[in-house]
Amino acid sequence: MSIQIYEGASLNSLKEDSVEILKKMLLIRIFEEKVEELFLVKGMLIGPSHLYLGQEAIAVGFCSNLKKEDILVTTYRCHGHAIAKGVSIKKLMAELFGKKTGTCKGLGGSMHAAIDVENGVLYATAIVGSGIPIAAGIALANKYQNKKLVTVCFFGDGAVNTGAFHEGLNIAALWRLPVIFVCENNFYAMSTHISKSMSSKSIAERASSYNIDVFIVDGNDVISVYNLANELIEKVRNGIGPFFVEARTYRMKGHGVYDPGLYRDKEEVKRWLERDPIKIYKDRLIKENILTEKDFEEIKLKITQEVEESIEFAVKSDYLDFNDLYNLVWV
Amino acid sequence: MSIQIYEGASLNSLKEDSVEILKKMLLIRIFEEKVEELFLVKGMLIGPSHLYLGQEAIAVGFCSNLKKEDILVTTYRCHGHAIAKGVSIKKLMAELFGKKTGTCKGLGGSMHAAIDVENGVLYATAIVGSGIPIAAGIALANKYQNKKLVTVCFFGDGAVNTGAFHEGLNIAALWRLPVIFVCENNFYAMSTHISKSMSSKSIAERASSYNIDVFIVDGNDVISVYNLANELIEKVRNGIGPFFVEARTYRMKGHGVYDPGLYRDKEEVKRWLERDPIKIYKDRLIKENILTEKDFEEIKLKITQEVEESIEFAVKSDYLDFNDLYNLVWV
Amino acid sequence: MREITYAEALREALREEMRRDERVIVLGEEVGVFGGVYKVTQGLLEEFGPKRVIDTPISEIAIIGVAAGAAMAGLKPVAEIMYMDFLTIAMDQIVTQISKMRFMSGGQLKVPLVIRTQYSLGRVHGAQHSQFFPAWFLQSPGIKVVLPSTPYDAKGLLKSSIRDENPVLFIEAGVLYRYKGFVPEEEYLIPLGKADIKKKGDDLTIIAFSRCVLEAMEAAKILEDKGISTEVIDPRCLVPLDLETIINSVKKTGKVVIVADDVKNGSITSEIAMLIIENVFDYLDGPIVRVTAPPLPTPFSPILEKQYMPNKEKIIKAVLENFKF
Amino acid sequence: MREITYAEALREALREEMRRDERVIVLGEEVGVFGGVYKVTQGLLEEFGPKRVIDTPISEIAIIGVAAGAAMAGLKPVAEIMYMDFLTIAMDQIVTQISKMRFMSGGQLKVPLVIRTQYSLGRVHGAQHSQFFPAWFLQSPGIKVVLPSTPYDAKGLLKSSIRDENPVLFIEAGVLYRYKGFVPEEEYLIPLGKADIKKKGDDLTIIAFSRCVLEAMEAAKILEDKGISTEVIDPRCLVPLDLETIINSVKKTGKVVIVADDVKNGSITSEIAMLIIENVFDYLDGPIVRVTAPPLPTPFSPILEKQYMPNKEKIIKAVLENFKF
Ligand SMILES: Cc1ncc(C[n+]2csc(CCOP(=O)(O)OP(=O)(O)O)c2C)c(N)n1
Ligand SMILES: Cc1ncc(C[n+]2csc(CCOP(=O)(O)OP(=O)(O)O)c2C)c(N)n1
Numbered sequence A, B: 001m002s003i004q005i006y007e008g009a010s011l012n013s014l015k016e017d018s019v020e021i022l023k024k025m026l027l028i029r030i031f032e033e034k035v036e037e038l039f040l041v042k043g044m045l046i047g048p049s050h051l052y053l054g055q056e057a058i059a060v061g062f063c064s065n066l067k068k069e070d071i072l073v074t075t076y077r078c079h080g081h082a083i084a085k086g087v088s089i090k091k092l093m094a095e096l097f098g099k100k101t102g103t104c105k106g107l108g109g110s111m112h113a114a115i116d117v118e119n120g121v122l123y124a125t126a127i128v129g130s131g132i133p134i135a136a137g138i139a140l141a142n143k144y145q146n147k148k149l150v151t152v153c154f155f156g157d158g159a160v161n162t163g164a165f166h167e168g169l170n171i172a173a174l175w176r177l178p179v180i181f182v183c184e185n186n187f188y189a190m191s192t193h194i195s196k197s198m199s200s201k202s203i204a205e206r207a208s209s210y211n212i213d214v215f216i217v218d219g220n221d222v223i224s225v226y227n228l229a230n231e232l233i234e235k236v237r238n239g240i241g242p243f244f245v246e247a248r249t250y251r252m253k254g255h256g257v258y259d260p261g262l263y264r265d266k267e268e269v270k271r272w273l274e275r276d277p278i279k280i281y282k283d284r285l286i287k288e289n290i291l292t293e294k295d296f297e298e299i300k301l302k303i304t305q306e307v308e309e310s311i312e313f314a315v316k317s318d319y320l321d322f323n324d325l326y327n328l329v330w331v
Numbered sequence C, D: 001m002r003e004i005t006y007a008e009a010l011r012e013a014l015r016e017e018m019r020r021d022e023r024v025i026v027l028g029e030e031v032g033v034f035g036g037v038y039k040v041t042q043g044l045l046e047e048f049g050p051k052r053v054i055d056t057p058i059s060e061i062a063i064i065g066v067a068a069g070a071a072m073a074g075l076k077p078v079a080e081i082m083y084m085d086f087l088t089i090a091m092d093q094i095v096t097q098i099s100k101m102r103f104m105s106g107g108q109l110k111v112p113l114v115i116r117t118q119y120s121l122g123r124v125h126g127a128q129h130s131q132f133f134p135a136w137f138l139q140s141p142g143i144k145v146v147l148p149s150t151p152y153d154a155k156g157l158l159k160s161s162i163r164d165e166n167p168v169l170f171i172e173a174g175v176l177y178r179y180k181g182f183v184p185e186e187e188y189l190i191p192l193g194k195a196d197i198k199k200k201g202d203d204l205t206i207i208a209f210s211r212c213v214l215e216a217m218e219a220a221k222i223l224e225d226k227g228i229s230t231e232v233i234d235p236r237c238l239v240p241l242d243l244e245t246i247i248n249s250v251k252k253t254g255k256v257v258i259v260a261d262d263v264k265n266g267s268i269t270s271e272i273a274m275l276i277i278e279n280v281f282d283y284l285d286g287p288i289v290r291v292t293a294p295p296l297p298t299p300f301s302p303i304l305e306k307q308y309m310p311n312k313e314k315i316i317k318a319v320l321e322n323f324k325f
């Protein structure tokens, strides 16, 4: 099938959403920065955690087009997807603290914190690639039940080399399932550059060999992501699918909170940081007179406040009682 | 990389081997027919067994170009590969009978009977797809040790949908390993036609997405297979690889000995049976005055005799003593 | 009294539950057009169509992953894995995903699916097609494990498994597919986690699983003739386990033999034995004797495979050994 | 006396064996440029080059499959699987292929490889990154299983594992990587299948595995103060198991507590307990008490994870419980 390089930089289509989108991206950014601080500076959080810093445009671009009932399947790098899909940051933060007020009552932690059935985040898995066949199964069920629901499955460039990717994509394509696979290609799986792990010329090329329509999009340009998502989601809601999106982006920081990311070339990092998706978008909004610098500062302040409140909420919350665990294994 | 439809119907290059090749194909044919009889008519064999009837040109075309030290990795449908690679049919037959004189002392049975380290058949696995990464590993070791050995890995069309295929092919291509993957596309995995199991337009297309040079060849034309194999093996022996071959062929019978194969269209079966690889090749040899009908009958008789002797050998052989098994788990 | 095969009983269970509940779908390799390699799903495609009876590629990871996703999103999938050996390909999905989904989501997710599979020990299939390792799933809380030994149990337990709201691993014994037994025409269910006393007795308790139940029953008959009255218990489910029935029997007999087809080390017999010892040690008046496969892969050779497997002779020997004390 | 960490000890073992034998190669995710996520392989790429220290894609099936093939063809690969949980992806290769290769080829094949992995229980990693299921491999004859608990053992056992001609699953405890201990400068080997008596004692035998050995040692110290002299045995290898050392200790003490990090049901503690009962039942003068994880997936919450794990308090309680008899 075709591989298309998607460029849809028109702001028009997202007019009503345009400031909301900025707010969502900022909420993710500030949430993640706080989380990093809670780990590294304050020492209040422990365990593995993988921040979404720098990739905000992808989650927000997609989720701004989804309904609450639409479904996400994500990975351990899931805070951004959760926030974009409307999961309460209080519950999210409480989950990172392992508290019973968390999305998963503290049993999941950062890597599964996004799971929030109420808001359609059905799954967040810490095993690379494993969500792909699961997302296909969700799409199968939606199709079977004639629910006009869209399933979006996020994963990284490293997932492309797993057996689960291959088996899941083949089945999704073979059965023409209503699902969008979004590969957030940040070019690294931990320290491993994609050129060291994938034999194919590009992720897009590999994906298209499954007979799926593939789109390459600038994952740091929220307008393009939004417009592409809008088109594809519309199609999938009407039963056409699957689609595959390779969204090219970059992690602002290391793989996990503790990783300084020294394996990346400094020049490369610098180049990408100049393409900060929030900065790009904010500048555009200001240029188009949709926003002022002052508006932006106000929004930032308000969000910072909100994030602080989520921390307060999490800190104050209790842990689950150990005996309660026995009631959570079985239905 | 490129996908090339290979046609190399020149008999010249195989002149010296030309009658040997026919003999090998016939040996496989007659061996397998006898095995079928031992199962279905005589009731002397039990358990699963998957015959190579109709696919002889592929094994023989490849193995006639290999040295004894070159390596095969095959599957449960392995008798043909073993015979083509020079494994003694006595040992092979004894293995089917579960006797201690068998290739695997009777512990492997039909599905692993090909394993014969002495003749370079390092592995025969009954798990679809699982041999592919193993073959890559063998090639890695050969490359590492600067051994100018060729590894050929045989598998079916059904294997293309396994995670093991994907992971193995990616690594073989990424590391440019000296291995030839030969997919014997007989269009069915048990009763499932390839169009019902694979989303890609062709196996060749899927394989080439790994950045591997792919060749499509008529698997019922031993001359083409031989010539292609000759070219590729030469390259791989000189360190160039990997390569992928889709050899199109057809099972004359069902999936296993007990399967009547009723799910296949009668017309389709008929069409393919007319393209019997042995018949095609024999006619060609006669046409080119390399062989007479009488030669052919004599060869057949001699081979039949040889196969009968292998049965006698197998029947007369003993079983392993149970206590010996404890010495065969560990080195 | 109607007698049907184990395979037919399973088919009836599938058919009845598919008729009863639209959410039930069947997927796996060869389940549709071919009707299953052992014909368990024969006729289902014709009755329910390709939307509900789905042939898959050879993709065990995806078969299980798709079933998990479909279960999350409201269906009740019955996924078939052709041989138990192939579960080893999908262990991430079964153990690291499915079994933990409910727990690690803090009780949010519900994943009602059944994985049907069968082990082929006893059918001369060799090392890669004869594996039986139910004990693995003891280590993976969150999935039920069912091991039916008769057509009656097979049907009643499969129906309950499909209705269960939890993931269930349903392990059939390949050698039993053609084995016939009483199955009533009327609908019935067998609750998961309820053992069956296949034969009453007073002198010794034989606990046997799956195929070994039949061997135990034959052994029991022979022992009866020798004047030893054994009670044969078939737990039917490994998870949840009906420890109570086992304990009550042991309290009565004081003697125990445990029989299962898995390799002895780390087998389900180790666990059952320890549970008995931890719970009713004081009632035991002889060692618990285990009859299992030895610590070897399964040999292909028909003669050797027979020697490899638990059978009635070995059970009788174990019982007599126990009586030495 | 030189003290180095468990991670450093492992690194030394790898380095020494790579220097000694050209056939030894290392492969896995992040083992090269990054030096391993827990820095065990740090510096190896620099010393031995990319031909011998190979970074792989995220392809656990292929990592193990490639190692198997390379081993068949004359190398001695050390494959790293980053977390034990990811073994579930490669179980076909480990169990259905590698463990059976020698047997089902009638003794033809030799597959000398080491699979290094680590379990992260105790590091707040949640359900999908904390699994520990060594008992699975008891059911799969043909692969050795090593569980080092100290830097000294880690080094000596890894060197022996690499020299072994059989497949070896080498399971490290993630929490121990930074833990320091005595490791001599001079080369040494520890044979596989030889238990270590970590502390002598007369009143009760504590058998502990991997991380739990440390907890057992602390418990033993506290118990000593209470006047109870325990003997702490670290089997170090699960396969082959040094039953003799265990038996001799039990004969002396008559009392046993077994401690391991796996979920209780079907755990290695069940098997060890049954082996003791089957071999030296008459020497026991109290119940065997097992200290394990409960039948739950691992909770993420740091507080709950602590409660979930075996620890010295639980061991002391178990010992005292035994002494009630
Ligand atoms: C199957 C599996 N193998 C290895 C890991 C360890 N691991 C966690 S994240 C990661 C890198 C994934 O990279 P990518 O898919 O590109 O996602 P990103 O982290 O860049 O978002 C690895 C190797 C894992 N979680 N699962
Ligand atoms: C992983 C796995 N899944 C299922 C099977 C059962 N099975 C054995 S052969 C086969 C069909 C394979 O078809 P193909 O790869 O086309 O090879 P062919 O039999 O046509 O030579 C299947 C499904 C298996 N052995 N391994």
Ligand SMILES: [Mg+2]
Pocket: A156, A157, A158, A184, A185, A186, A187, A188, A189, A190
């Ligand atoms: Mg990445």
Ligand SMILES: [Mg+2]
Pocket: B156, B157, B158, B184, B185, B186, B187, B188, B189, B190
């Ligand atoms: Mg085929």
